[in-house]
Amino acid sequence: MIGYVERRERLTPDEVSAVVALASAAGDTDGAYPLSEHTVLHLRHGGEAPAVHLVARTPDGELAGYAHVDTTDAVDGPSAELVVHPQRRRHGLGRALVKAAIEAAAEADPAGRLRLWAHGDHPSAGALALSLGFRRARVLWQMRRSLFAEVPQPDLPAGVVLRPFRPGEDEQAWLALNARAFADHPEQGRWTLRDLRARMAEPWFDPAGFLLAERDGALAGFHWTKVHGELRSDAEDAHHHDPIGEVYVLGVDPSAHGSGLGRALTAAGLRHLRAQGLDQVMLYVDESNTAATALYQRLGFARWSTDVLFQRA
Missing domain, CATH: 3.40.630.30 (Gcn5-related N-acetyltransferase (GNAT))
Known part of the structure; x- marks a missing residue:
């Protein structure tokens, strides 16, 4: 009742x-x-x-x-x-x-x-x-991939280096890059400093898994990874539920499109997650983003589930 x-x-x-x-x-x-x-x-x-x-x-x-x-x-x-x-x-x-x-x-x-x-x-x-x-x-779409399968070596464009996010230093530069990379995205491109800090305050946040691509001192792209579930070293009850990695946010500056940076960043993040002892990774992508879905499929991802947005008036 x-x-x-x-x-x-x-x-x-x-x-x-x-x-x-x-x-x-x-x-x-x-x-x-x-x-x-x-x-x-x-x-x-x-x-x-x-x-x-x-x-x-x-x-x-x-x-x-x-x-x-x-x-x-x-x-x-x-x-x-x-x-x-x-x-x-x-x-x-x-x-x-x-x-x-x-x-x-x-x-x-x-x-x-x-x-x-x-x-x-x-x-x-x-x-x-x-x-x-x-x-x-x-x-x-939610897409998933096994981390037991081969992960390609990151092939970074000339002059690009990877480094972890530095809390207290990189926030504004990252927000500016995120806005450029997702200028047409209905949600991601509008993030503010408050949005970023709210996620940095979450228990899962790990700057070592927030990879930034830098060229000549300027950010050119990033791969922010995430781990769902709790990785623990106890012999008993190793985790509350099976942990899974996530390609949380992957972005490339429009000026670097076509350079292979997106693929290299994806591979680098997958290798980072595998090094954490994870065996599976997931991501979310718009079905209409055919370029991204094609990239992920080439990297071994397959559709797992679907979320739908219904609109009224």
């Missing part, structure tokens, strides 16, 4: 923990984590950026579902993500959360726009979105 959907401006630490546990339960069932990094960071760190939290409970107060509505993007409009506990599905709770998200978005955007992410592209999520007037607008 489903209870009610409550709208909140802030969540307590206990409520944040409950939402994260709910998302983990759904991710284990579905094979795809239901919340993006952006949403998880906002849950953990909060900050000045406003958000609408929609909390669905059973009549006895048990958390059954959650939706996060971000109303801060004046260009592309509000966006939302939601999750329903696997044991509380098929009772209309997902539809109730989406309708509540539509109402919250309409208050912030006169055009009535809302972007809704469906992580894993499950048929039921797609059917729900289409039935409420959304259309498929963007497709994001």
Whole structure:
């Protein structure tokens, strides 16, 4: 039996923990984590950026579902993500959360726009979105590769050297390069110093895995790697779950396009992750970015899962 959907401006630490546990339960069932990094960071760190939290409970107060509505993007409009506990599905709770998200978005955007992410592209999520007037607008692939397979030697262009990111020194230069490399990207190219520092504060951040390509003292590209899961040396319980590496962000200055720097940076990052004892690596890439998907396929990556962005109005 489903209870009610409550709208909140802030969540307590206990409520944040409950939402994260709910998302983990759904991710284990579905094979795809239901919340993006952006949403998880906002849950953990909060900050000045406003958000609408929609909390669905059973009549006895048990958390059954959650939706996060971000109303801060004046260009592309509000966006939302939601999750329903696997044991509380098929009772209309997902539809109730989406309708509540539509109402919250309409208050912030006169055009009535809302972007809704469906992580894993499950048929039921797609059917729900289409039935409420959304259309498929963007497709994001998760690709994976074994690190047991051969990784090519990084073949850097002449004059280019690799070095690790230096916290406290490289932030502004990297932000400028990131903006140039992702000038047409709907999210990545807009990162601010606050966005960067929020990720540097995460437990997974390791500057040794944040590789910068430099030529004549100027940054020309980068490969920021990430490790999901906890690598531990204990004989018992070596990790909470199988760790996996990620090609977190890979960027090349437009002036270096066509030089082979992107391929070299990818190979260097893969070798770094393999040296950490990892056996698998993942990445996310837009389906429409045919140049990037072709590069990754040549390097042994294959599509693993699909995320879909649905758009309304």
